[in-house]
Amino acid sequence: MKLNSLGFPRIGCERELKFALEKYWREEITQPQLLAIAEELRRTHWQWQAEAGVELLPVGDFAYYDQVLTLSATFGVIPERHQAGDIDLDTLFRVARGRAPSGTPAAAAEMTKFFNTNYHYIVPELNEQQQFSLSWPQLLDEAAEALALGYQVKPVILGPVSYLHLAKTVGTKFDKLQLLPDLLAAYQQLLERFKALGIEWVQLDEPVLALELDDAWQLAIRQSYQVLSQVNLKLLLASYYGSVAHHHALISQLSVAGIHLDLVADSHQLALFADTLAPGQVLSAGVINGRNVWAAELDLLAETLSPYAELLGERLWLAPSCSLLHTPVDLDSEQQLTPSLKALLAFAKQKLRELNELQQLLIAPLAAASQLVCQRCQRVRAERQQARDVVVAQRLAQLSEADYQRQHAFAVRQQAQQRKYQLPLLPTTTIGSFPQTQAVRHLRSRWRKGEVSADDYQTQLELVTKDTIERQLKLGIDVLVHGEAERTDMVEYFGEQLSGVGFTQFGWVQSYGSRCVKPPLIYADVSRPQPMTLEWASYAQSLTEKPVKGMLTGPVTILHWSFCREDISRETVAQQLALAIRDEVADLQRVGIGIIQIDEPAFREGLPLKRSEWQHYLDWAVAAFRLSASVADDDTQIHTHMCYSEFNDTIEAIAAMDADVITIETSRSHMALLDVFEAFDYPNEIGPGVYDIHSPNIPTEAEMVALMEKAAERIPLRQLWVNPDCGLKTRQWHEVEPALKNMVNAARELRRRLG
Numbered sequence: 001m002k003l004n005s006l007g008f009p010r011i012g013c014e015r016e017l018k019f020a021l022e023k024y025w026r027e028e029i030t031q032p033q034l035l036a037i038a039e040e041l042r043r044t045h046w047q048w049q050a051e052a053g054v055e056l057l058p059v060g061d062f063a064y065y066d067q068v069l070t071l072s073a074t075f076g077v078i079p080e081r082h083q084a085g086d087i088d089l090d091t092l093f094r095v096a097r098g099r100a101p102s103g104t105p106a107a108a109a110e111m112t113k114f115f116n117t118n119y120h121y122i123v124p125e126l127n128e129q130q131q132f133s134l135s136w137p138q139l140l141d142e143a144a145e146a147l148a149l150g151y152q153v154k155p156v157i158l159g160p161v162s163y164l165h166l167a168k169t170v171g172t173k174f175d176k177l178q179l180l181p182d183l184l185a186a187y188q189q190l191l192e193r194f195k196a197l198g199i200e201w202v203q204l205d206e207p208v209l210a211l212e213l214d215d216a217w218q219l220a221i222r223q224s225y226q227v228l229s230q231v232n233l234k235l236l237l238a239s240y241y242g243s244v245a246h247h248h249a250l251i252s253q254l255s256v257a258g259i260h261l262d263l264v265a266d267s268h269q270l271a272l273f274a275d276t277l278a279p280g281q282v283l284s285a286g287v288i289n290g291r292n293v294w295a296a297e298l299d300l301l302a303e304t305l306s307p308y309a310e311l312l313g314e315r316l317w318l319a320p321s322c323s324l325l326h327t328p329v330d331l332d333s334e335q336q337l338t339p340s341l342k343a344l345l346a347f348a349k350q351k352l353r354e355l356n357e358l359q360q361l362l363i364a365p366l367a368a369a370s371q372l373v374c375q376r377c378q379r380v381r382a383e384r385q386q387a388r389d390v391v392v393a394q395r396l397a398q399l400s401e402a403d404y405q406r407q408h409a410f411a412v413r414q415q416a417q418q419r420k421y422q423l424p425l426l427p428t429t430t431i432g433s434f435p436q437t438q439a440v441r442h443l444r445s446r447w448r449k450g451e452v453s454a455d456d457y458q459t460q461l462e463l464v465t466k467d468t469i470e471r472q473l474k475l476g477i478d479v480l481v482h483g484e485a486e487r488t489d490m491v492e493y494f495g496e497q498l499s500g501v502g503f504t505q506f507g508w509v510q511s512y513g514s515r516c517v518k519p520p521l522i523y524a525d526v527s528r529p530q531p532m533t534l535e536w537a538s539y540a541q542s543l544t545e546k547p548v549k550g551m552l553t554g555p556v557t558i559l560h561w562s563f564c565r566e567d568i569s570r571e572t573v574a575q576q577l578a579l580a581i582r583d584e585v586a587d588l589q590r591v592g593i594g595i596i597q598i599d600e601p602a603f604r605e606g607l608p609l610k611r612s613e614w615q616h617y618l619d620w621a622v623a624a625f626r627l628s629a630s631v632a633d634d635d636t637q638i639h640t641h642m643c644y645s646e647f648n649d650t651i652e653a654i655a656a657m658d659a660d661v662i663t664i665e666t667s668r669s670h671m672a673l674l675d676v677f678e679a680f681d682y683p684n685e686i687g688p689g690v691y692d693i694h695s696p697n698i699p700t701e702a703e704m705v706a707l708m709e710k711a712a713e714r715i716p717l718r719q720l721w722v723n724p725d726c727g728l729k730t731r732q733w734h735e736v737e738p739a740l741k742n743m744v745n746a747a748r749e750l751r752r753r754l755g
């Protein structure tokens with residue numbers, strides 16, 4: 001019974017890769033220095049996995065920016081604008097970031113969510129004449145590197161169908177499946193090269209199988225594995241992030257040497273697929289949750305797996321459900337978690353140990369060590385039962401229809417809000433955060449280490465907030481924000497203050513490139529012991545007569561960007577979070593904050609992979625948002641904000657959220673995203689972003705006027721706001737100030753032209 005690893009977090013226990021990358025980009029270290037740090041990380045991660053008993057070490061989970069981008073480079077899929085001779089490391093960085101220490105800057109490639117995760121990949125750009133040829137040796141080099149260290153190796157790469165599915169087409173319109181035969185030829189070459197290194201197993205990941213695929217994409221799966229199985233290698237076909245039971249017939253007919261299943265997503269797949277395994281075929285049972293941080297119930301898992309261990313013997317492999325990319329690295333680093341919460345957790349390193357313990361439980365259930373594991377599991381289960389808070393349960397039980405409804409319909413509210421605020425036509429605002437400068441981060445870091453007192457920390461942040469308000473006043477923005485300088489992250493900040501939610505010191509998870517987040521841990525019923533944002537909102541409002549928006553993160557986004565308990569439904573957790581945010585809305589309103597933004601950037605990301613499950617999700621997600629917002633009086637203006645969104649297939653739900661104003665990311669799509677709002681006759685107000693905050697470029701007044709004119713062709717003028725695409729925390733003041741100056745001038749010009 002082998003232990004199978006689908007990948008380990010590459011960022012490093014202390015985010016070594018993040019810091020090395022950023023230093024390299026700032027040209028503070030050389031490329032050989034970056035490569036050396038990366039090599040050291042790979043070595044450490046292989047060693048940890050080997051020590052846990054993993055025999056076939058994954059290669060391909062390491063990436064300098066993103067593993068999909070590495071694969072694109074491997075096949076020579078580099079947009080023309082980023083090419084400059086042969087592919088090198090800087091080519092990858094130019095694709096991902098638009099710039100690198102060498103080469104000419106050019107617009108970065110698109111980045112988007114990897115399936116339903118909070119990890120972002122770089123979208124491959126394919127044209128109709130796309131050629132695929134082995135062009136970047138990283139995967140082969142890393143395989144050779146692991147082999148040289150004496151390990152057995154199993155390359156783990158995205159399969160051809162998922163790769164095509166994630167890619168976008170550029171230039172003339174065409175069906176990307178046309179490219180499959182050529183792509184398969186390139187995969188074959190790559191597999192041959194692995195084989196030449198003496199490699200026996202290659203894992204091909206096809207998370208696309210968790211989707212409901214039409215005939216053409218199912219055929220693509222069939223064709224791909226028919227072609228690739230011709231290479232004399234053992235292929236492990238891996239699916240994850242969802243059940244593939246609906247593709248059982250398709251998958252079980254493929255001639256692959258092994259199948260990996262995400263049994264956390266759907267444990268019924270085990271019996272289904274075990275029944276139809278071909279002779280000799282391996283089943284990799286993904287039983288340890290690779291997307292969550294809770295310690296596994298190993299005793300129960302062993303009970304379930306035991307008959308299959310007998311039936312399949314060596315053909316049963318034990319594995320995490322997916323790559324451990326989505327989990328923090330090492331629980332042992334955490335010094336401040338309560339022992340009772342810590343006992344509930346397992347990060348990547350601990351998950352490897354769990355695999356090992358599970359193997360022992362199956363091999364020697366009566367051994368003393370196995371008994372100890374069972375006792376620990378029982379203790380953890382008992383601890384989990386403390387998660388209930390009767391007050392929260394009672395509040396939920398008493399909710400009625402009225403709690404989900406604003407007092408009056410939008411038209412009435414709009415009048416009340418206009419009477420109160422007298423905002424000009426095309427009001428200007430921003431999305432919330434202003435640059436999180438090095439100075440602010442450094443200050444926070446020193447405060448955390450006890451080098452700066454709480455009072456000094458507060459005073460310094462007040463100065464930053466005051467400066468942020470003054471800058472906005474000088475710019476002439478109509479609805480201000482306090483700037484979020486006190487927040488590390490829009491979700492973590494709330495997680496730190498809610499009961500039932502824990503937070504870590506070092507629980508970093510890669511979000512994209514060098515950027516990481518520390519997701520909160522929702523381990524018990526959630527409530528808000530005291531106001532979370534009131535002080536900062538009131539302080540900022542005290543500095544100006546102009547309205548300052550209260551700034552909250554919505555329940556759906558807090559849920560999706562946290563590690564959530566699994567003993568109750570996500571719907572119920574969303575309701576609990578909604579009640580906490582609702583209390584905050586009520587408090588903000590009470591102290592005179594009359595414009596309140598409840599951010600929901602992760603609203604769409606929560607959509608289940610299978611369309612047939614969408615409506616149920618949308619119903620409860622909309623309800624949670626409404627529950628958080630409906631305590632607002634008619635003249636309190638509720639904003640929401642969504643970035644990374646596409647609204648065509650969710651517009652009814654967006655409208656049902658009934659926010660008075662929604663700000664969205666639209667500048668890159670040149671307002672095309674607004675088509676659906678026009679077609680739907682969206683009744684409430686909209687701020688289509690006119691400033692692409694992901695780019696260091698400063699948009700001109702003329703560009704923003706042109707974008708708003710396009711918006712005005714689709715949406716009635718009095719419904720429109722002028723704002724950036726998203727928060728400005730990752731930008732610098734020298735970029736933000738001129739951009740916002742142009743934005744305010746654009747709004748003024750438009751009022752002259754159109755008003």
Ligand SMILES: CN1c2c(nc(N)[nH]c2=O)NC[C@@H]1CNc1ccc(C(=O)N[C@@H](CCC(=O)N[C@@H](CCC(=O)N[C@@H](CCC(=O)O)C(=O)O)C(=O)O)C(=O)O)cc1
Pocket residue numbers: 118436438441442443444445446487488489490491492511512514515516517518519561601730
């Ligand atoms: C909008 N996005 C978000 C997602 N998920 C979230 N939970 N939050 C989001 O905002 N998902 C989708 C997108 C992803 N986008 C981003 C964008 C930017 C980041 C990012 O910048 N992350 C930072 C970490 C932010 C943070 O928590 N900062 C802390 C700690 C800062 C730090 O590293 N300090 C240093 C010391 C510094 C010094 O002394 O000078 C240290 O600890 O060593 C803070 O502000 O205090 C990142 O750097 O990766 C993430 C996702």
Ligand SMILES: N[C@@H](CCS)C(=O)O
Pocket residue numbers: 431432433490551599601641643726727728729
């Ligand atoms: N209020 C947040 C939203 C980001 S999606 C910000 O401005 O950073």
Ligand SMILES: [Zn+2]
Pocket residue numbers: 431601641642643725726727
């Ligand atoms: Zn945003």
